Amino acid sequence: MTTATDLSTPELSLAEQAYRALRDRLIMLDIAPGEPLNEGRLVTELGFGRTPLREAMKRLETDHLVTSFPRRGTFATRVDITELAAVSEVRQLLEPLAARKAAANVDPETRAALLQAREGIERLDHATPQRDVMALDLAVHRLVYRTAGNHHLEESLIRLDNLATRIWCVVVDRLPDVAGHIREHLGLLDAILEGDQERAETIAAEHVRHFDAAVRSVI
Known part of the structure; x- marks a missing residue:
């Protein structure tokens, strides 16, 4: 699967790598609008630990790409x-x-x-x-x-x-x-x-x- 890899990027932390990988899935609608983000499945699919993945999801919420609800979980935002x-x-x-x-x-x-x-x-x-x-x-x-x-x-x-x-x-x-x-x-x-x-x-x-x-x- 082709991703929107940034051209000429320096060495990245695991949290940054997880953020970029998940960000591009959300942007390209590989994760459909409104779809829940299953942490366990993403850990397996992306190959990152839970800590960098959670840091990534916090940043993605600031980017308005995901939204979190208490006791419900985190979801990809709708496309408006x-x-x-x-x-x-x-x-x-x-x-x-x-x-x-x-x-x-x-x-x-x-x-x-x-x-x-x-x-x-x-x-x-x-x-x-x-x-x-x-x-x-x-x-x-x-x-x-x-x-x-x-x-x-x-x-x-x-x-x-x-x-x-x-x-x-x-x-x-x-x-x-x-x-x-x-x-x-x-x-x-x-x-x-x-x-x-x-x-x-x-x-x-x-x-x-x-x-x-x-x-x-x-x-």
């Missing part, structure tokens, strides 16, 4: 499509800022990761599984946020992009060209690699608008 407008409004402000900062902040390590991401997008074709396309989209977004070099901005955008992706997963079967959406990142990555801050900012803003319009056209 009406949240699209609020999520897009904030992304419209923060995504261009992250793109601009990323274009001003490329170092040899991030340049290699950006080029790797670009190659991954160029390899996409009609035979690429839809899930792999969406996982790559998540990974590219997270790479751009990290390259921006502001952890507050990065954390805020990851949470927003996670919520937007869950909405995307609900309607994706009704969208005509999912791969075309991620190919928009080629221009963004080129602008960042070239250090063109204004162009990176403009492309990022357009990308959010296109995403919002595409989802609205099928809901």
